[in-house]
Amino acid sequence: MNTSLRQPNDGTGLFGEQYSRRNRPQPTRDGEQTGRWIALDESGWDGDQLYGGSRSRYMIIGSVAISDEEAVDLVDDLRRTTRVQAPELKFGTSFARDGQTQRRKALAALLGPGGALEKRASVYVLDKHYFIVGKLIDLFIEEQAYKQGLDIRNTGVARKMARDLFTEGPRALGSTLFNRLLAATVAFTSHKNRDQQVSVDDFYDVVEEAWARSSRRNVTRLLGLLRTTRAEAREYLDDAFGPDASLPAALEPLIPGVAAVTGNWSRRVGRANILTDDQRALTDQHLDNIDDDARGLGHPEFRHISRDVRLGELLRGKSSDHPSLQLADLVAGAGFAVAKRHDGHITPAGEDLYPVIVPLIDPAGMLPHDEPNRVAQAGAPAAVSQSR
Known part of the structure; x- marks a missing residue:
């Protein structure tokens, strides 16, 4: 099934006044003047309930420096190689299961040395x-x-x-x-x-x-x-x-996570345009806060992130409209499988993918150390014990 750049719907799958402005149904294209497009998706998000009931100690933001214009061919090639019949490429349904080893090999080839996404994908790990x-x-x-x-x-x-x-x-x-x-x-x-x-x-x-x-x-x-x-x-x-509340959702990790990934990519590629998956936590207001911060206008809570950041657009989209977001989903899902492995939850997906994912981990992520290679350890002793 060809995933050619289809006619967009009228926005994201989110409805209501909070999601009325920052939508991008049209395909993304890089431009010399407009900058590079970066697609982001998350895995392991639990909102601000970061302890006790969380399904994982880690949240991952997977990102890929690619526009829809370029991503569409990669998605079609990967679909043909892996024989995925689903309408969209999703890590959880098409790459994570025990019998999908060959599909994971194809994904690893795409992300690893010599692959089409070599040095263009990043895994931001947040230890909740x-x-x-x-x-x-x-x-x-x-x-x-x-x-x-x-x-x-x-x-x-x-x-x-x-x-x-x-x-x-x-x-x-x-x-x-x-x-x-x-x-x-x-x-x-x-x-x-x-x-x-x-x-x-x-x-x-x-x-x-x-x-x-x-x-x-x-x-x-x-x-x-x-x-x-x-x-x-x-x-x-x-x-x-309070009645005049002005502080963004302080314990919501996705908001500062997206802000951090935005800054980290801009420092690598210059002017960056960010397309996020249509996650409910990313309201227009929260995206406004990130945008303001990137321009040095944000709330004091984010005042440290804006140095050397050149942000173009910051928008949401549906993965069904954006093949770049499908690639970001695969990176996020693979990163989550590897983080679970590090936390002691061993799966075939984590075992197959950690050699190619660990080198993609952003050293400026939210980890209590500066050594992303530690995530290659399976079941590493945690600094905090928690009964599960």
């Missing part, structure tokens, strides 16, 4: 547990420091704080209490707390207990700083859930 710890620093300690005229984010201090707390916290507090701190952070900051059933006092009761029981100096120091941020926590509730 580390993301929680990072937000604990960003939303409270970093905000307090910013008021005092201190830049702990762009200087790398906030990142070091997050890594210290993440790597040393389970030993300093014991895994049970450290996990309670993660769960309390999610309960307090997530959208589910818009009715503020989890109060500032509820959250800081856990912080105080963690501080009192900490057995490591770095962790005790960080929790000591956190103890002094009740004012910032109250401001957070007002900014996120």
Whole structure:
């Protein structure tokens, strides 16, 4: 079945006022003046419920530097090679199952050395547990420091704080209490707390207990700083859930993830146009926030991402209209299978694909270390234990 650039429908599959503007039904084409198109899709997304009920510890954003004009032939070739009969190429249905080894080999050939997508695909890995710890620093300690005229984010201090707390916290507090701190952070900051059933006092009761029981100096120091941020926590509730709420969904990882991938690609290719799959979390407003940030106009929560970014368009599309998004789906799905393998969930897809996927992992992803090659380890010991 030929997937030639078909006539578009009238937008994405999302309906309502929040999805009325930033849609791209037409095929994408690169241009010397307009820049390169980058297609993005995700796998492993659970919204802002990042702990406890999450189906995976990792979220993946797969991206490919390719326009629809070029992607259509690659999709048709891959369809013929793999004999996929479905209307669209989807990793989960056509490449992930036990008996689909030959299809995975064809995908690996496309992405690996000498393949048509060599050096044009990227896998952004976000460790949800580390993301929680990072937000604990960003939303409270970093905000307090910013008021005092201190830049702990762009200087790398906030990142070091997050890594210290993440790597040393389970030993300093014991895994049970450290996990309670993660769960309390999610309960307090997530959208589910818009009715503020989890109060500032509820959250800081856990912080105080963690501080009192900490057995490591770095962790005790960080929790000591956190103890002094009740004012910032109250401001957070007002900014996120109050009548004049202005803060974007702070614990929604897809929004900063898309912003980060946008910036990382622009720094590689220059002017970048971003086409995302029509994910419900990516409302017009959230895409506006990312766009504003790329132009240095964004909310202070995103003020660190805009350096050296040249963003053209930032739009949504349906994968049925955009073969480039189908390729992004394959990259995201493959990345998710490899991340699950790293987390101890061994599947044939993860085993087959990790040699070609690990080299594609963005070193600027949301991981608690600077070594993407660690993801090649199967069932690597986690810094945070969680019963499943």
